[in-house]
Amino acid sequence: MGSLRGTAIAGPWLCVLLLGCSTPTLYSWGHYEERIYASYLAPGAVSPEKQVEELEQDYQKARAENKRMPPGFHAYLGSIYLELGKIDQARDELEAEKAEFPESAAFVDRLLASLRKP
């Protein structure tokens, strides 16, 4: 019973140690991670239209809070616009990804080139 009691006493303190000193995040994550997970586990469960709405809301909320969207967010949103055949919006999102994160340039240029193909 001794070790069990030890765990019971240490448990809450471990929680404090693990969660207590949470630092502010660099990015506003919104639904991005959930969407990535769901896109594989349950593709089609949420329509592209609904996803766009959700992600655009996340973006507005982040802007209001003056926070950045995470790496990949705009590229992902762009890929959903592409799925919907909204080429102009797709291009805008890809350009936004490149502007926010220049590391994505080669990747984004490749995606942009595929947009230009008929």
Add this chain to the structure above:
Amino acid sequence: MNARALVSATACALALLTPAGCAKPYDYTNFREHRPRSILVLPPVNESRESDAAWSYQSTVTRPLAERGYYVFPVAVVDRLMKDNGVPPGKVAEILGADAVLYVTLEEYGTKHQVLNAATIVKLRARLVDTRSGLLLWERRFAVQHNSNVGSGGNFGDSTEAAHDLSGRANVRLFGDTDQGLLYGPYHPRYGKE
């Protein structure tokens, strides 16, 4: 033992299997000489018995890596690009201009149900490789276990779901532990100050 203590103990019984306390600091010589700005995470190799482990893990890796200060290529978009264009995994980092590639092997991923408790385990090996030189920048073997007491309303849920929840927290530690995790990336305010 009162009920509250039991619940707290259950909720927080995160047992670390790797001996982090007595481990030597990682040798960051290669890392410091080839500091990556961007990381491509390739789909993990799945050695666990959970068929959905690879994608479950893959969708929990972006956030902790990005919050560590790196540009992380969007896993879902890259995955589609590779499939649509038949790009082999060995070529994708070069084509996308990724500075480094993260290779992950999932050794265990899921929940083992025992008589009185259920143990959810995420156990993996990770390697970060510099794209241009092929040098190993960092590697780590890591495991996190979460025990829940069945008697006190522990986790009866889906095995992958439980591992998925644990996986995000496992990655925060995998990349963030002092002397064992990754050095900070360029978007982190502490970049270059370690």
